[in-house]
Amino acid sequence: MKLYLIYGGKSAEHEVSLKSAYSIMTILYYEYYTVIPVYITKEGKWLKGETIESKDQVPAKEDLERTDNKIDFNFNEMLEGESVAFPVLHGPNGEDGTIQGLFEVFDIPYVGAGVLTSAVGMDKVVSKRIFSDAGLPILPYKEVYLNEWTIDPETVSDQLEADIGYPMYIKPVNMGSSVGVARADDHMGLIRAMGLAFEYDHRIVVEKGVEVREIEVALLGNEDIHTSVPGELVKHKSFYDYEDKYINDKVIRQVPSDIPDELAKELREMAVEAFRAINGSGVSRVDFFLTEDNEIYINEINTFPGFTQNSMYPRVWAKTGLPYEDLIQEVIQLGIRRHKDKHTANTNRNKDNLTS
Known part of the structure; x- marks a missing residue:
């Protein structure tokens, strides 16, 4: 199967995407996939890199955003043969339903959440309204x-x-x-x-703003939803910005979080409620605030969390019993399965229309 690993993008999270893509390239099961890396520049140009058929062929990290060793990508390639898209994109024009809509139009199976879920998860206000409507606690x-x-x-x-x-x-x-x-x-x-x-x-x-601990729960699945043990971003100051998290790497990720079992169970249940509230599928990470009195508030849901080996999402799954390489395989299969299930539903509906 051809796997189109799409990374980069026009958003301010371009560099995070590069890190996630490189980590995935180095851990994939190449006995199942031929990988075609597709780099989207900050200006929005799509470029294809050399095909990767083994871990030995993975390019150096600094080569991922070079343009002199890539050619223009013809999107029609993805319509030929058995292929799946893996959009390793963070932020607008990648995680917000736009590229997911492109794949839906051309009937290409893809990894991650669908159009509606991606759009809602990206919009902090719309998601808060939906969480509130679902009875989940949010801050003013x-x-x-x-x-x-x-x-x-x-x-x-x-x-x-x-x-x-x-x-x-x-x-x-x-x-x-x-x-x-x-x-x-x-x-x-x-x-x-x-x-x-x-x-x-x-x-x-x-x-x-309230004094809280930041607890995160990972989700995996389509209709059958699995949750990870909670992880925690241990803070030594009130707020960590982009540079602290991704440049200076000052954030301590504690896995699992040091919280009582009953509280962990409640967080995992609430994460599933949030996932279902926005019609989640594939992967997501739900971020919670936990006060000193153990009051829980949902902060947001991330429909395509960071995928570097140091990111919280793979780390909590590893602690839950799913190693990083198996996690990547599972998220790809979930995308393929959702595409097949959708086709089965459409075929059955068409049959019903013909016999009615």
């Missing part, structure tokens, strides 16, 4: 549009101070990996944080 928040802020920033900031209060966390609505996220402890900090967030999106979400 407000949505702010760029035009509101541009016209009257003082009125907006006064309203946020009255409704949310300090500290606040300000985030672009459609972005991940803590890109564009900042904490505000006073008025001037809020002004700076709003400006930063609006560099990445025309909608931002402002959330109430």
Whole structure:
């Protein structure tokens, strides 16, 4: 089977994608797949690298984003023979349902969540509304549009101070990996944080800041959903930004989290509820806030979490009993299975129409 490993992308999470793609390339079971690496540049150009048929042929990490050793990619290639797409993309234009819609239109099996799930999971405001409707606890928040802020920033900031209060966390609505996220402890900090967030999106979400532990649960499956042991991002300061997480690697990932078994069970059950609420499939990671009094709040769901060997998603699965290489094989098979199940349903529906 030809596996098109698609990485890079136009989003600010381009570098995270490169790291995930390289890790996957080095661990794949090449006895099952011929890998065609497809690099999407920051400008949106699709380029094909050399075919990989064994671990010995995996390019050096720094070669993944070289363009002089790649050729223009013809998308029609994916329509020929037995193939599956593996979009190792984070953020907008990759994790938000756009590329998933492309694969659906051309009937190409692909790894990860579907169109609706990807779009909802990427949008922090829409997902919060759905979680709230499903009875899952969330922290107080407000949505702010760029035009509101541009016209009257003082009125907006006064309203946020009255409704949310300090500290606040300000985030672009459609972005991940803590890109564009900042904490505000006073008025001037809020002004700076709003400006930063609006560099990445025309909608931002402002959330109430509380002292919490950050607990994460991984999910795997389509209709049959499995959960991992919870992991924890152990913090030595109130907030870790993109550079702390991915450049300086200052985040300590504790697996499993040091929490009581009953609390771990409750978190895993809530993760499944969140996954089902957005019609999840394939892979996801649900991030929770846990207060000192063991109150649980759902922060967000990540429909394509980081896949480096040091990322939380593969680490919690390894601790749960699923090694990294087997995890990659399983997520690919889940994508293929979902595609086959969809075709079976369509075929049965067409038969019913013919006999009615």
